[in-house]
Amino acid sequence: MERREAAAALAYTGRLAPRTIRTDPGEARDQLAQWHELLHDVPFTTDHGWDVREAIRAHILDSPYPILPVDVARKWRAYRRDRLDRHTDPTPAADPDDPGAWRAELVSSRHAVAAGAAAPSTHRQLTSGGPHPDVEARLRAIGSYIPPTVRAELARYRPAHAAREAVVAQGGPDALSVPCGWCHARTGEPCRQRRVGPDSTRRGNAVRTIPHPSRADLAAARLGQQQTA
Structure with a gap:
């Protein structure tokens, strides 16, 4: 001043x-x-x-x-x-093989931010907004973040998810979009094969590849209501 x-x-x-x-x-x-x-x-x-x-x-x-x-x-x-x-150093435009120029650019940007001559560079620049135009074009081309060939390879490692995708692809209801009234699985969670022993205690909790029929019926009813609404 x-x-x-x-x-x-x-x-x-x-x-x-x-x-x-x-x-x-x-x-x-x-x-x-x-x-x-x-x-x-x-x-x-x-x-x-x-x-x-x-x-x-x-x-x-x-x-x-x-x-x-x-x-x-x-x-x-x-x-x-x-x-x-609030400032995170952006990558300098200088040659990284020139440490002096690299450091000078970092110091210059920090001084500009500290003096109020430049706005802070924050992490929000990396996460705000929609996807990059290149990503949008690729999604339109393949229809998914996971290419079909990769999805096919993953199917054997996640059979429940693969079965769910197959039903939805055929126009059927997504059973996991509703909770299960039989095994009490929450929305988005797979059904469980629960067995009860003679003393009324649970003896099994294995994941089912196919949802319980009552859950599939409820999801079908919900889908029908949405289509007629």
């Missing part, structure tokens, strides 16, 4: 809290020199959310104590820390 900007910040403070401003010419010069000394590395505004006037206004509203330049400097340091905490 240049001296004239420090003077502008001090004048803004005087409009909001007149009692903090010195009226004696000598004291006013000393006060301006103090503000400039403590805020010389604090920008007046940045392109990404920092404005020294907002910091001054927030302090006057929130604190019963007169504002000091150190209060503004601390808010600026908290702003810098927050931005750097």
Whole structure:
């Protein structure tokens, strides 16, 4: 912050809290020199959310104590820390075989983020939005995230899932879309082969490849209701 900007910040403070401003010419010069000394590395505004006037206004509203330049400097340091905490270094465009250029680009991007000249690069850039256009085109071509050849190879390792896909592909109901009233399997879970001994205790809990008939009937009824609705 240049001296004239420090003077502008001090004048803004005087409009909001007149009692903090010195009226004696000598004291006013000393006060301006103090503000400039403590805020010389604090920008007046940045392109990404920092404005020294907002910091001054927030302090006057929130604190019963007169504002000091150190209060503004601390808010600026908290702003810098927050931005750097949310920043994840993007891969530099420099040649990775040139460590000096690689490191210089990383340092330059961090300084730009800390100074408010650039927005933080966060992990949300990797997860937000829909799939990449290349992925969408491939899905339209194969119809699934798993290619048919791979799905066929996996069928022998997950017979219950393969049987479910075969029924749905033929236009039948997805039995796992409803809970099972016989074995009490929840929606999305396969049915269990439960056996009860003479003493009324459970003696088996094996996964069934084929859902219970009552569950398939319930899923068929639900599918019929949806088609007629």
